[in-house]
Amino acid sequence: xxxxxxxxxxxxxxxxxxxxxxxxxxxxxxxxxxxxxxxxxxxxxxxxxxxxxxxxxxxxxxxxxxxxxxxxxxxxxxxxxxxxxxxxxxxxxxxxxxxxxx
Amino acid sequence: xxxxxxxxxxxxxxxxxxxxxxxxxxxxxxxxxxxxxxxxxxxxxxxxxxxxxxxxxxxxxxxxxxxxxxxxxxxxxxxxxxxxxxxxxxxxxxxxxxxxxxxxxxxxxxxxxxxxxxxxxxxxxxxxxxxxxxxxxxxxxxxxxxxxxxxxxxxxxxxxxxxxxxxxxxxxxxxxxxxxxxxxxxxxxxxxxxxxxxxxxxxxxxxxxxxxxxxxxxxxxxxxxxxxxxxxxxxxxxxxxxxxxxxxxxxxxxxxxxxxxxxxxxxxxxxxxxxxxxxxxxxxxxxxxxxxxxxxxxxxxxxxxxxxxxxxxxxxxxxxxxxxxxxxxxxxxxxxxxxxxxxxxxxxxxxxxxxxxxxxxxxxxxxxxxxxxxxxxxxxxxxxxxxxxxxxxxxxxxxxxxxxxxxxxxxxxxxxxxxxxxxxxxxxxxxxxxxxxxxxxxxxxxxxxxxxxxxxxxxxxxxxxxxxxxxxxxxxxxxxxxxxxxxxxxxxxxxxxxxxxxxxxxxxxxxxxxxxxxxxxxxxxxxxxxxxxxxxxxxxxxxxxxxxxxxxxxxxxxxxxxxxxxxxxxxx
Numbered sequence: 001x002x003x004x005x006x007x008x009x010x011x012x013x014x015x016x017x018x019x020x021x022x023x024x025x026x027x028x029x030x031x032x033x034x035x036x037x038x039x040x041x042x043x044x045x046x047x048x049x050x051x052x053x054x055x056x057x058x059x060x061x062x063x064x065x066x067x068x069x070x071x072x073x074x075x076x077x078x079x080x081x082x083x084x085x086x087x088x089x090x091x092x093x094x095x096x097x098x099x100x101x102x
Numbered sequence: 103x104x105x106x107x108x109x110x111x112x113x114x115x116x117x118x119x120x121x122x123x124x125x126x127x128x129x130x131x132x133x134x135x136x137x138x139x140x141x142x143x144x145x146x147x148x149x150x151x152x153x154x155x156x157x158x159x160x161x162x163x164x165x166x167x168x169x170x171x172x173x174x175x176x177x178x179x180x181x182x183x184x185x186x187x188x189x190x191x192x193x194x195x196x197x198x199x200x201x202x203x204x205x206x207x208x209x210x211x212x213x214x215x216x217x218x219x220x221x222x223x224x225x226x227x228x229x230x231x232x233x234x235x236x237x238x239x240x241x242x243x244x245x246x247x248x249x250x251x252x253x254x255x256x257x258x259x260x261x262x263x264x265x266x267x268x269x270x271x272x273x274x275x276x277x278x279x280x281x282x283x284x285x286x287x288x289x290x291x292x293x294x295x296x297x298x299x300x301x302x303x304x305x306x307x308x309x310x311x312x313x314x315x316x317x318x319x320x321x322x323x324x325x326x327x328x329x330x331x332x333x334x335x336x337x338x339x340x341x342x343x344x345x346x347x348x349x350x351x352x353x354x355x356x357x358x359x360x361x362x363x364x365x366x367x368x369x370x371x372x373x374x375x376x377x378x379x380x381x382x383x384x385x386x387x388x389x390x391x392x393x394x395x396x397x398x399x400x401x402x403x404x405x406x407x408x409x410x411x412x413x414x415x416x417x418x419x420x421x422x423x424x425x426x427x428x429x430x431x432x433x434x435x436x437x438x439x440x441x442x443x444x445x446x447x448x449x450x451x452x453x454x455x456x457x458x459x460x461x462x463x464x465x466x467x468x469x470x471x472x473x474x475x476x477x478x479x480x481x482x483x484x485x486x487x488x489x490x491x492x493x494x495x496x497x498x499x500x501x502x503x504x505x506x507x508x509x510x511x512x513x514x515x516x517x518x519x520x521x522x523x524x525x526x527x528x529x530x531x532x533x534x535x536x537x538x539x540x541x542x543x544x545x546x547x548x549x550x551x552x553x554x555x556x557x558x559x560x561x562x563x564x565x566x567x568x569x570x571x572x573x574x575x576x577x578x579x580x581x582x583x584x585x586x587x588x589x590x591x592x593x594x595x596x597x598x599x600x601x602x603x604x605x606x607x608x609x610x611x612x613x614x615x616x617x618x619x620x621x622x623x624x625x626x627x628x629x630x631x632x633x634x635x636x637x638x639x640x641x642x643x644x645x646x647x648x649x650x651x652x653x654x655x656x657x658x659x660x661x662x663x664x665x666x667x668x669x670x671x672x673x674x
Contacts, residue, residue: 013286014286017223018227063414066414070408070410072286075285
């Protein structure tokens with residue numbers, strides 16, 4: 001059994017009704033729980049950027065990325081181990097929550 | 103300049119612009135506007151009225167598989183839409199291009215639990231290639247154009263257009279422009295040169311190379327490229343069930359069908375080969391047996407147009423992402439002329455065992471009841487191997503696959519990945535409508551035909567000349583076979599009390615003949631094939647007929663049952 005750890009799955013897509021549901025289904029079908037999710041307009045006009053964080057194996061994360069990219073409206077998808085990435089939004093939010101809970 | 107038309111008319115004009123001449127469907131409240139406009143298009147669009155929406159989509163699948171063109175389905179909202187869901191899932195896993203148009207309630211009523219409203223986008227999203235809800239008449243033509251582009255390119259698949267009432271009755275400008283590009287949807291690019299080079303080198307170095315190909319060869323029209331590749335490399339090849347008929351059964355390098363009920367040669371050679379080239383197939387568990395024990399000595403080269411298939415089940419040495427025809431052509435240029443005569447000839451040794459131990463008792467028994475394989479083999483013989491063979495699911499399917507001996511491509515239509523009982527009868531209707539020039543023969547069990555039996559009404563109304571062979575054993579035969587072999591002969595809920603099919607046939611005005619005597623077999627099959635109209639041959643076959651050889655689930659491919667008590671021993 002491969003080790004599970006936190007992965008960041010980053011998706012660039014058209015802004016299309018129902019797409020979030022289709023993408024989250026790809027996690028659901030494999031029994032992967034989404035730990036956090038952010039959706040923003042990306043730096044490219046008309047393209048949205050989804051960032052998922054989920055605990056899973058590298059093999060499953062790669063497969064999820066493949067299936068996400070198969071969605072017609074998805075332009076590109078990537079995955080990274082959590083420890084090699086940093087996210088400004090997550091950092092700010094986590095810092096805020098930490099301070100509020102103190 | 104375009105014209106001002108209602109969305110319903112734009113839909114029909116768009117279908118015609120895409121070259122559609124036949125649609126399969128069933129009217130209802132939220133699609134009634136489309137049907138109203140269809141009334142005026144009857145000279146340009148043939149609508150086939152099925153008896154249940156599931157029949158519409160399976161017919162469209164049969165049409166698509168026989169012709170290579172997308173099948174089109176029009177159904178209403180709510181139950182109309184939910185009734186096509188099985189077929190959508192089936193078309194997805196079997197890569198069949200189908201366009202499904204479902205009616206939907208008006209925009210203002212979406213999400214209100216209106217009469218016959220259902221969340222089609224939410225339900226079909228996970229099981230189709232693309233879903234889109236059309237809410238405005240001006241979106242109809244671009245949506246249809248995208249639908250055809252998506253359904254028929256890359257790895258083909260089903261597309262669902264959820265067509266709200268507002269978009270049907272509203273008026274918009276119509277001007278049709280075919281879709282050739284979607285920025286988020288990449289068409290297959292030329293395959294990676296380094297991957298082709300690496301594959302060619304592996305193939306050249308191989309002592310026992312082997313090819314397993316699937317429906318991808320048919321879908322990318324790569325039949326001739328595959329033949330050239332096999333001839334130049336001197337490589338024996340096996341087919342998956344859905345790949346059947348891509349190569350003629352008597353092609354010198356063809357060694358048979360792979361997998362659970364495949365040929366001994368194909369499965370033994372898979373386990374012995376040192377390089378395995380997989381072309382347009384997806385390593386289904388029905389093909390691999392236990393994946394971790396599949397082809398243990400082989401370096402695997404996987405050619406597929408779908409990136410997610412490469413490495414999904416079986417780790418690969420070289421993955422080549424691309425269209426099968428293009429890749430095979432370039433690979434053929436690269437590889438050396440080779441001969442692997444001794445290796446290729448080993449197939450004949452396995453074939454001899456299979457012929458005497460499995461085939462002869464099945465297709466040429468001396469006495470006893472008529473066998474399933476015997477009927478299939480006789481149809482192949484008397485049809486000159488020219489027919490399109492459609493099957494349902496179960497023993498009829500395995501027998502149809504094993505004993506049909508194909509001569510030309512696109513001659514085998516069956517529900518592979520989803521294994522949908524009830525697929526066969528409507529699919530055969532669609533196949534015949536797509537290819538009226540060809541003989542279409544359906545093999546179906548007494549169980550499966552009752553799942554979509556109502557489509558005999560479609561045959562009656564449309565005068566569709568399909569030849570229906572019921573392999574009737576009064577059992578759900580394939581499950582019964584598993585119960586006999588693996589569940590201690592506890593026949594739980596597999597015994598069927600059947601209707602009198604002669605009366606069913608009579609009710610629908612379809613010619614009928616019962617067959618239970620071997621002496622009548624030749625005459626009965628001949629009469630059926632010669633008939634100009636639909637025909638039901640109700641073959642009362644051996645009740646406890648079994649399909650062998652069999653690699654039981656969870657076994658290695660070289661663990662092959664020849665009959666109930668006997669495993670195949672290599673070297674026989």
